[in-house]
Amino acid sequence: MNIIKNLFQSSIGKKFVMAITGSLLFGFVIVHLLGNLQIYLGRDALNAYAALLQGNKVVLWSFRFGLGGLALLHITTAVALYLENRAARPVPYERYTAPYSDFSSRSMVLSGLTLFAFIVYHILHLTVGATQPDIMHFTDAKGRHDVYQMMITGFAHPGVSGFYMLAMVLLYFHLSHGISSLFQSLGLKNRQYSDIILGFSQGAAVLICLGNCSIPIAILTGIIK
Numbered sequence: 001m002n003i004i005k006n007l008f009q010s011s012i013g014k015k016f017v018m019a020i021t022g023s024l025l026f027g028f029v030i031v032h033l034l035g036n037l038q039i040y041l042g043r044d045a046l047n048a049y050a051a052l053l054q055g056n057k058v059v060l061w062s063f064r065f066g067l068g069g070l071a072l073l074h075i076t077t078a079v080a081l082y083l084e085n086r087a088a089r090p091v092p093y094e095r096y097t098a099p100y101s102d103f104s105s106r107s108m109v110l111s112g113l114t115l116f117a118f119i120v121y122h123i124l125h126l127t128v129g130a131t132q133p134d135i136m137h138f139t140d141a142k143g144r145h146d147v148y149q150m151m152i153t154g155f156a157h158p159g160v161s162g163f164y165m166l167a168m169v170l171l172y173f174h175l176s177h178g179i180s181s182l183f184q185s186l187g188l189k190n191r192q193y194s195d196i197i198l199g200f201s202q203g204a205a206v207l208i209c210l211g212n213c214s215i216p217i218a219i220l221t222g223i224i225k
Contacts, residue, residue: 011084014077019185021074022178028067029171033211036151039224043148047140050147064127075116082109104177111174118167126154152219161216172209176202 035053038046054060104111121131129136135153138146155161179201183189189197218224 011081014081014084015185017077018074018081019182021070021077022182024070025067025074026175026179026182029175029208033208036215037211039148039151039215040218043140043146044142046148046151047142047144047146051144054145071116071119075112078109078112102177104173107173108177111170114170115167115174118163118170121163122167125160126150151215152224155216155219158220161220164216165213168209168212171212172205175205175208179204 035049038049124130125132126135132154135150136145138149138153140146140148155164180189180197183193183197215224
């Protein structure tokens, strides 16, 4: 218990917690993207994948609650670090431009909080069906929940797709800095591998953004019908 207590009381400990939770969330983002991209394989492939995930409700919801806990821990730790840094400098600079920083690094807290709000909406939309209840009742020819039709109907609304793509752009900025930072917090970043890690961070963030944005674009343009 003392180890856990000390972990959350120090800045280094908080950064370590953020790195661990961030790496787990990053892994989920990749798996989630790969699952969603199966929409390009057709109705049967996507619905079969969804049926596999929904086969055990207890395991599925336990995973969802665990993932939500990781996200909350990640966000609260980030906010705590931000407030800690602000408290260390109670009088702000008259004009300050942080060296070696860009928009991604300066907007981590804002983009993270905005993404959390989007996740809540996304769950209400495509998981719970609170915002569009009718999409939860689609079934395919095999009697499975028709996730393929659900996604097409859900993203057919330009406002919904626009909000989704805006969130994915914010996710790009968040990941492009966050992935690199987690390597540093875990002590895995040095001068020798700095450029490789930076390239990986940028490349992964771009691919995830483009992959996710391609789905609503394909639906709105009629590529996926």
